[in-house]
């Protein structure tokens with residue numbers, strides 16, 4: 367057993383639970399993997415019962431992915447160190463605001479040979495006025511390599527077995543093959559690329575654009591206006607990568623992590639849904655997140671804030687009018703009705719990214 371690859375999933379929200387269905391099934395299907403997959407669950411009480419106990423007896427995460435059976439070899443563990451201690455692959459899938467705390471708990475407690483993969487869409491503020499990629503935070507804190515998996519992957523649809531594609535960004539081709547084995551399914555098709563940073567940045571930035579799409583829906587501005595937000599959003603995503611992650615490839619935007627994720631999130635995602643309600647109800651985003659998402663977390667407004675923190679520090683807000691106005695609308699500095707006006711004039715930009 368000891369020579370088999372052990373996988374641990376860190377996180378058990380909507381996406382964490384959906385991906386556990388695939389990872390759990392693949393762990394039993396391929397002989398190189400240990401059957402048992404530990405899933406770290408942030409413990410909470412539901413109707414007087416521990417969520418971990420509910421998952422381990424009913425094999426259903428009744429709070430974050432109700433109505434779906436997890437494979438019985440996926441074992442819910444409330445102690446993160448115990449869950450991860452012997453793992454060879456650590457799958458990070460928690461809302462991005464919590465990742466640093468989890469890394470701190472794991473420091474020095476994991477196998478030094480372990481590898482990580484982040485499914486987390488978001489950034490963190492870095493010292494000195496910039497932003498950090500989540501995979502870089504994981505690598506820096508835990509001193510292990512970290513790949514990423516990003517794509518047009520609304521969790522409920524993936525859990526229902528509906529077809530989609532995804533992108534794994536991995537610098538080591540041999541290891542990319544192992545990751546493909548543990549994540550790919552008939553309905554979940556994996557492409558592996560080596561453009562890791564751009565893959566991750568796409569996943570984070572599209573959540574900001576989805577808020578803009580939701581504002582347009584809330585304003586009843588029509589499909590053309592929403593399409594304009596998606597197009598301008600894509601251009602700002604490309605510009606962002608071009609400026610801050612030079613050497614990335616334009617082709618990455620045509621993978622699932624790019625255009626496809628942008629489209630699905632702008633139509634079917636939580637960020638879109640809550641942003642529409644924000645415009646229609648006048649309630650705050652935090653209030654609506656609580657009311658509408660049953661404990662699930664929004665990433666877009668935080669990401670908009672993190673990106674704005676960097677753009678402001680670099681005096682570059684005017685190069686990214688869509689990202690900037692979405693942030694300002696989220697924090698109440700700009701009215702949603704001023705959204706169109708704020709994105710009417712787009713800056714010129716000559717790309718240096720190559721296919």
Ligand SMILES: NC(=O)C1=CN([C@@H]2O[C@H](COP(=O)(O)OP(=O)(O)OC[C@H]3O[C@@H](n4cnc5c(N)ncnc54)[C@H](O)[C@@H]3O)[C@@H](O)[C@H]2O)C=CC1
Pocket residue numbers: 377378379380381382383407408409430459460461462464485486487488519520521522661662663664665
């Ligand atoms: N849900 C989706 O359709 C997709 C989500 N993602 C990304 O995956 C990441 C995780 O998202 P989800 O699994 O959907 O999570 P979620 O949005 O369902 O969030 C709930 C999770 O947060 C945990 N949590 C709540 N409060 C906490 C606290 N104080 N400390 C630590 N953990 C706490 C809960 O235990 C639960 O596991 C995000 O970055 C998201 O953008 C990526 C693709 C699809």
Ligand SMILES: O=C(CO)COP(=O)(O)O
Pocket residue numbers: 487517518519520521573576627630631634635636637638664665
């Ligand atoms: O990342 C997602 C789909 O790929 C989910 O987006 P939301 O967080 O907006 O639901």
